[in-house]
Amino acid sequence: MADLTTDFLGIKSPNPFWLASAPPTDKEYNVRRAFEAGWGGVVWKTLGEEGPPVVNVNGPRYGVIYGADRRVLGLNNIELITDRSLEINLEEITRVKKDYPDRALIVSIMVPCEEEAWKAILPRVEATGADGIELNFGCPHGMSERGMGAAVGQVPEYIERVTRWCKQYYSKPVIVKLTPNITDVRKPAAAARRGGADAVSLINTINSITSVNLDTMSPEPSIDGKGTHGGYCGPAVKPIALSMVSEIARAEETAGMPISGIGGITTWRDAAEYITLGCGNVQVCTAAMTYGFKIVQEMISGLSQWMDEKGHTSIDDFMGKAVPNTTDWQYLNLNYVAKAVIDQDACIACGRCYAACEDTSHQAIAMSEDRTFTVIDEECVACNLCVDVCPVEDCITLVQLAPGTVDPRTGKVVEKEYANWTTHPNNPGAVAAE
Amino acid sequence: MNNTFTPGVVPARLGTDELQQNFTDLHAPLSGHEAAVAADRCYFCHDAPCVTACPTDIDIPLFIRQISTGTPEAAATTIFDMNILGGMCARVCPTEDLCEQACVRELAEGKPVEIGRLQRFATDKLMNKGVMPFTRAQATGKKVAVVGAGPAGLSCAHRLAMLGHDVTVYDAMPKAGGLNEYGIAAYKSTGDFAAREVDWLCSIGGIEIKPGFALGNELKIDELVGDFAAVFLAVGLGGVNALGIAGDDKDGVADAVSFIQELRQASDLTTLPVGRNVVVIGGGMTAVDAAVQSKLLGADTVTIAYRRGRDAMSASRYEQDLAASHGVKLLFNVQPKAIHGNGAVAEIELEYTATENGKLTGTGEMIRVLADQVFRAIGQTLATEAGLKLDGRKLAITGAGRTSLAGVWAGGDCAAGGDDLTVTAVAEGRDAAMDIHATLMGSN
Numbered sequence: 109m110a111d112l113t114t115d116f117l118g119i120k121s122p123n124p125f126w127l128a129s130a131p132p133t134d135k136e137y138n139v140r141r142a143f144e145a146g147w148g149g150v151v152w153k154t155l156g157e158e159g160p161p162v163v164n165v166n167g168p169r170y171g172v173i174y175g176a177d178r179r180v181l182g183l184n185n186i187e188l189i190t191d192r193s194l195e196i197n198l199e200e201i202t203r204v205k206k207d208y209p210d211r212a213l214i215v216s217i218m219v220p221c222e223e224e225a226w227k228a229i230l231p232r233v234e235a236t237g238a239d240g241i242e243l244n245f246g247c248p249h250g251m252s253e254r255g256m257g258a259a260v261g262q263v264p265e266y267i268e269r270v271t272r273w274c275k276q277y278y279s280k281p282v283i284v285k286l287t288p289n290i291t292d293v294r295k296p297a298a299a300a301r302r303g304g305a306d307a308v309s310l311i312n313t314i315n316s317i318t319s320v321n322l323d324t325m326s327p328e329p330s331i332d333g334k335g336t337h338g339g340y341c342g343p344a345v346k347p348i349a350l351s352m353v354s355e356i357a358r359a360e361e362t363a364g365m366p367i368s369g370i371g372g373i374t375t376w377r378d379a380a381e382y383i384t385l386g387c388g389n390v391q392v393c394t395a396a397m398t399y400g401f402k403i404v405q406e407m408i409s410g411l412s413q414w415m416d417e418k419g420h421t422s423i424d425d426f427m428g429k430a431v432p433n434t435t436d437w438q439y440l441n442l443n444y445v446a447k448a449v450i451d452q453d454a455c456i457a458c459g460r461c462y463a464a465c466e467d468t469s470h471q472a473i474a475m476s477e478d479r480t481f482t483v484i485d486e487e488c489v490a491c492n493l494c495v496d497v498c499p500v501e502d503c504i505t506l507v508q509l510a511p512g513t514v515d516p517r518t519g520k521v522v523e524k525e526y527a528n529w530t531t532h533p534n535n536p537g538a539v540a541a542e
Numbered sequence: 543m544n545n546t547f548t549p550g551v552v553p554a555r556l557g558t559d560e561l562q563q564n565f566t567d568l569h570a571p572l573s574g575h576e577a578a579v580a581a582d583r584c585y586f587c588h589d590a591p592c593v594t595a596c597p598t599d600i601d602i603p604l605f606i607r608q609i610s611t612g613t614p615e616a617a618a619t620t621i622f623d624m625n626i627l628g629g630m631c632a633r634v635c636p637t638e639d640l641c642e643q644a645c646v647r648e649l650a651e652g653k654p655v656e657i658g659r660l661q662r663f664a665t666d667k668l669m670n671k672g673v674m675p676f677t678r679a680q681a682t683g684k685k686v687a688v689v690g691a692g693p694a695g696l697s698c699a700h701r702l703a704m705l706g707h708d709v710t711v712y713d714a715m716p717k718a719g720g721l722n723e724y725g726i727a728a729y730k731s732t733g734d735f736a737a738r739e740v741d742w743l744c745s746i747g748g749i750e751i752k753p754g755f756a757l758g759n760e761l762k763i764d765e766l767v768g769d770f771a772a773v774f775l776a777v778g779l780g781g782v783n784a785l786g787i788a789g790d791d792k793d794g795v796a797d798a799v800s801f802i803q804e805l806r807q808a809s810d811l812t813t814l815p816v817g818r819n820v821v822v823i824g825g826g827m828t829a830v831d832a833a834v835q836s837k838l839l840g841a842d843t844v845t846i847a848y849r850r851g852r853d854a855m856s857a858s859r860y861e862q863d864l865a866a867s868h869g870v871k872l873l874f875n876v877q878p879k880a881i882h883g884n885g886a887v888a889e890i891e892l893e894y895t896a897t898e899n900g901k902l903t904g905t906g907e908m909i910r911v912l913a914d915q916v917f918r919a920i921g922q923t924l925a926t927e928a929g930l931k932l933d934g935r936k937l938a939i940t941g942a943g944r945t946s947l948a949g950v951w952a953g954g955d956c957a958a959g960g961d962d963l964t965v966t967a968v969a970e971g972r973d974a975a976m977d978i979h980a981t982l983m984g985s986n
Contacts, residue, residue, distance in 0.1 A: 176582040456646040459588030479591065499585050500650065 110415035111422045112408065114148070116388040117281035117306045117366055119239040121148035121212040124379060124423055125407050128370050128391035129153050129216035129242060129285070132401075134190055136200035140207075145401035146408060149212025151309075151391060154189035154244045155197050157219040157229060162188045162251075168329035171318030173344060180398045182344035184316045186329060186336060188250045189218050194229070201236040214283065218244040218256050221266055223273050230277040240281035243274060243305075245296070246312020248289050248339045258312070261287035264299035271303025283368060286310040286352075288345075293352040298361040308356065309368035309391060311349040313339025342394035346372030350385060354434045357386030374403075376410030383423060384430035438530050443523040445515050446490040446506040448472070448483045454503040455481060461494035461504060469493050485516040546842045547818060550886075551794055551915050554812040555840025561811040564838035568729040568864075569633075569659055577663040580656045581610035587646055592657060595644035597961075598625035598969045602641060606660055618668035619675040621661055626700045626972070627693050629669055629739050630722050631965045632662035633730050636827075638860040640965070669738070674745045679706035681748075684982045687712065687770040689757050692720020693964045694954025695776035696743055697971030698978075703748035705979045710770070711749060714756035720778055721955075722964065724803040727831035729838070731806075758926035767949050772978045775937065775945070775952040776971060779962075780925030785823065785918055789881030798822060798832035798919035805835055817915025820844045821890050823878055824919030825855040830862070832917045833870045844870045845911055849877040849895055849902060873911075877904060887916050924956055933958035943974035951978055 112123040126149035127133050127142050134153040142150055156162055164187055173182035190197055205213045215238045219225040233241060244251075245261030252258040260266045267284060274282045284300035286293060288311040297308050315337045317327045327335025349371025356362045369382030374395040382390045395403050420426050450461070450473075457479040465473040472487035473494060483494075495504045509515055511524035531538050544552045556564070572580060584606040592602045600621050608617035621628035637643075637658035645654035668675065684707045688695045691713035699709045717723050722736040744751065755761050757777050766773045782797045784790060794817065808814050816839040822829045825848035837844045846865060848855055851874050855862060862872060876892040883889065890913045893904040923935055931938040931946035936958040943951040953970030960966045 177579055456650040457587075457591065458585045458646040459590075460585060463588035475589075479589075 110412045110420060112148075112412060112415075114389050114423050116212070116368065117240065117283070119149075119212045119214075119281060120210070121389070122210060123148035123404075123408055124383065124389040124411075125149075125404050126151060126212060126214075126368070126389055126391045127396060128393040129214075129244065130393040130397075131185075131187060132393060132396050135192065135197075136204055139200075139204050139213075142396075142401050143204075143208045143211050146404045147211070147401065149214065149389070151214040151216050151242050152197070152201055152238070154216040154218045154247070155194055155229070155233070156189050157225050158194050161191045161193050164188055164191050165331050167331040171316075171328045171338060173318055173342075180342060180394065182316075182318065182340055182342040183394050183397065184313065184318050184329075184338035184340040186249050186338040189216075189244070189247070194232075198232055198236055201233075201238055205237045205239075212240075213238045214240045214242050216242045216244050216285070218247070218251060221255060221260055221270060226270065226273045227277050230274065234278055234280065238280075240283060240306075241274065241278060242283040242285050242309060243270060244285055244312075245270075246285045246287040246310075248287060248313055248315045249337060258287040258289050261285075261296055261312070262290055264295050267296050267299040268303035271300050271305045275304040281306040283307045283309050285312055285370075287312045288348060288352060289315050292355075294355055294359045294362055297356045297365065298359070301362055301365055305365075307366035307368060307388070308362075309370055310356070311345065311352055311371045313341045314345055314348065316340035341372065342398075343372040343374050343378075346374075346378060350381065353382060353387060354385045354431065357428065357431045358434055376407045376414065379407060380411055380414060380426070381430075383427050385434065386428040386431050388423075388427065439528050441526045441528060442532060443511075443525060443527045445509040445522045447485050447488045447509060448490060448492075448494050448504055449507045450481055450483060450494075450504050451502070452480065454500050456500055456503075457481070458499060460497045460499065464493050464497045487517060489517065544840075546840050549818055549914065551815045551817045553815045555816060555818075556812075558812055561839070565728045565732070565811065567732050568727075569662075571666060572656070572659050572663045577609055577614070577660060580660055581606050583647060584610070584655045585646060591644035591646060592641040592655075595640045596624075597640070597963065597965045598628075598631070598972070600624045600628065600661075602657055605664060606655065606657070609660055609664055614664045614667040615671070615673070615675075617660075617664035621665055622668075622675060624972075625965065625968050626697055626743055627722070627739065627964065627968045628661060629665040629742075630693070630726075630731065630736065631968065632658055632665055633735070634722075634726050635965050636858045636860065636963065639858045669742050672742070672745075674742065676704050676746055678704055678746060678748055681708070682706040682982065684708070684771040685710065685769075686772045686774065686978060686982075687766050688774045688776060689713075689755075689761060689766070690720060690776035690778055690954065690956070691715075691718035691740070691751060691753075692776055692778050692954060692967065693722060694957075694967035694971035694974075695720065695774065696740065697968040698774045698776065698951075698953065698975045699749050699971075700743050700746060701972050701975035702978065703746050705975070707748070707771075707979070707982070709749045711751045712755035712757075712761055713751065713753050714759075714777075714780070716753050718751050718753065720776075724806055725799060725828075726806070726964075727802070727835055728806055729835075757928055763928045763930070763947070763950065767947070771949070771982055773950045774943070774971070774974055774978065775928070775930075775950060775956060776954040776967070777925065778955045779922035781923035782918065783921045783923060785878055785881075785920065787878050787880055789883065789887065792881055792883050793886035794883070794914055795881060795887055795916045795918070798824065798828050798917040799922065801832055801917055802828070802835065805839075811839065814839060816841050817913065818842045819912040820915045820917065821911055821913040822846045822917045822919055824848065824917075824921070825850065825857060826919060826921070827857050827861060829917075829919035830857045830865050830870075832919055834865050834868050836915070836917075837868045837870055841915075843912070845873055845913075846870055847873045847876050847878065847890070847892055847911070849875065850897070851875055873909075876909060877902075879904075879908065881913075881916060882910075887913055889913060890916055922955075942977035943970055944977070 129151040169187045171184045175181045247257035284305040369387030370391040605617040605620040642654035648654035688711045719736040820836040822833045880891040894907040937952045943953045951974040954967035
């Protein structure tokens with residue numbers, strides 16, 4: 109049986125599945141239920157400074173994007189940080205941590221970009237016994253209008269400065285949570301590192317309007333006929349988050365920095381993918397908000413089974429294993445040639461591959477009178493669109509042409525040697541192949 | 543008070559409530575949520591097999607996508623564009639043999655997209671609003687006669703009216719609708735749907751319905767040809783085949799179509815008599831409809847006796863199972879030899895059959911089945927040929943329903959070729975209308 113325990117910045121947890129700072133972790137009641145359900149850790153919903161707490165809207169806070177059968181693919185929210193008092197939150201955190209010493213408990217914090225504000229709150233958080241803090245430099249709505257959240261995360265200098273204060277006034281690990289609402293995520297990550305951050309977590313939510321009400325002409329979620337952008341999350345954002353994680357894992361100035369992966373993690377498989385791109389653990393929110401805390405059971409059993417099947421005895425075994433295989437386009441092997449192959453036994457003859465290829469791609473699928481669909485190797489560029497639109501898994505696959513064979517499309521022999529764009533004759537800036 | 547075991551052919555074997563429950567919709571209409579879930583399963587296939595399988599070529603993937611995007615009214619228009627009786631077809635089509643059999647998800651999972659029920663969802667939406675999505679073209683001044691207000695005749699009439707012609711629809715019966723009104727099992731067309739559909743269809747205008755006119759009696763073909771620019775015959779099959787065996791004339795022996803007709807027109811099902819032991823001779827949809835409804839009226843035993851094997855039965859496997867699930871016994875490879883009884887039928891004698899060299903013969907082995915009611919459902923025949931050329935026992939046609947007489951078209955069950963299905967009749971009526979239009983407007 110694979111060992112799922114993780115040691116992230118010295119913080120131990122029985123599994124890599126943490127709940128992200130969000131509504132599910134807003135109070136003691138929920139967090140206790142989460143730990144009972146089996147979650148390895150929790151990032152407590154963001155605390156604000158002493159004083160009257162923030163207020164939330166009293167209308168809808170969430171918008172949604174559905175797939176077939178109203179499956180939640182994306183969620184956005186306009187909820188702010190905790191709207192409960194700092195004192196109550198701190199008391200609850202203290203109690204919960206005492207009762208669950210084996211679980212990770214991180215406190216998310218967002219206070220104004222002033223040293224005094226951080227200096228005031230950090231000792232009080234430290235006194236709870238929580239394992240670390242996460243700096244919320246990511247929330248894209250509401251708080252950012254007040255100079256916090258994403259407004260800090262979008263300015264590397266601010267990140268560096270605040271992180272430094274935190275390292276100064278707090279003794280335990282400091283994680284900086286990054287906003288994706290920037291052009292190059294490596295810049296804020298590097299700033300966090302310069303400020304002394306122990307880790308980064310990403311991504312926070314993405315600026316979004318999920319839909320527009322065509323009767324009222326208001327963006328959703330709509331509050332009395334008006335809407336504002338919210339933070340987008342859920343399965344739809346996973347590809348964006350994975351890419352950003354990979355960039356931080358690969359960049360020279362941030363490589364090796366511990367990463368907590370966030371963004372659309374719904375199954376054990378999603379979690380494993382994040383870990384292979386360099387994350388030490390993952391944080392989950394939308395999946396829990398859609399299905400409840402119980403989903404962690406599938407994540408634990410699935411990851412465990414896969415690790416056993418692959419012979420991985422610990423999370424470290426496969427952590428970062430996909431990072432070396434993440435490269436720039438220019439280094440992809442142009443001598444790798446594949447063709448789509450349709451498994452006629454698995455094919456249900458829906459013809460979606462044909463429609464997609466014929467109308468929008470390379471006219472590389474033939475359709476016979478009796479609805480047999482076959483790939484025309486002379487036309488197929490192996491774009492994968494037919495694979496992507498086929499409703500039957502593994503019915504269409506891409507198969508590599510063996511070196512030495514002739515590609516019927518180009519009439520050229522498939523070369524055995526790796527060759528990329530940097531040496532390609534069509535590239536004006538090509539360097540001679542060695 | 544009678545019950546299931548009361549001997550003879552008697553009414554009120556079941557109470558009012560039970561009868562009402564027995565004759566509600568066979569398939570309940572989909573709710574909005576159910577329709578959304580069902581529509582989500584459609585793959586929007588390219589050149590979809592379901593469309594190929596539909597005799598009226600309804601663009602099924604398009605209408606299902608229109609349902610899934612919240613525009614069932616547009617979906618209904620897509621359906622009605624090809625099949626103006628899409629509402630009835632949604633209820634009576636043997637979808638298990640047509641679109642749903644061809645659905646790729648039938649192949650993939652043994653569970654097709656519920657096309658029939660989705661079609662009903664869409665068509666109900668628009669029809670319940672009383673919206674006729676089509677308008678008439680500029681008047682052509684041409685008059686066309688349609689004889690028979692069944693599916694073929696109504697389909698033809700609507701299309702002709704839409705194209706700007708003035709249509710007179712004659713029918714022998716007091717109500718329009720043909721088999722939709724008089725012939726389909728009651729649980730497939732509840733709530734007077736057939737009559738509502740006729741009213742809705744005629745709301746396009748330009749269609750006059752004249753009941754009580756039968757071809758060969760009140761109507762003569764040569765007069766029609768003289769009075770109208772074109773004639774479309776859709777008279778169905780008015781005659782019923784006899785059993786041709788001893789005792790065929792005993793009390794309690796009747797035509798299944800008459801029984802179904804009485805049932806459809808009955809305002810109070812408790813007044814409708816049915817036997818304790820019912821035997822239906824035949825293997826088509828009419829046999830199944832009569833058998834199942836006998837059971838639903840409270841008959842104790844109901845047997846369908848069919849002379850060939852299960853595979854040869856023209857009622858679909860789904861219909862056979864429907865009968866079996868209602869407790870109808872299916873007897874295969876038996877043919878009627880004699881009906882016994884003193885005045886009224888008491889027993890039917892059947893002989894087992896075998897097929898040798900492609901020919902059905904009796905084996906000599908007999909079986910007797912208790913019966914106080916026997917229904918003949920062994921096919922119907924053309925009531926009058928009206929002097930037209932026949933192809934077998936039906937009106938011969940070429941192209942889109944052209945008969946041997948110029949200016950006269952035919953379609954539906956009375957015309958040769960095609961399955962005797964509502965949906966086929968609709969297609970034939972529609973296509974004949976297009977051909978009539980082209981002929982009248984001189985573009986043929």
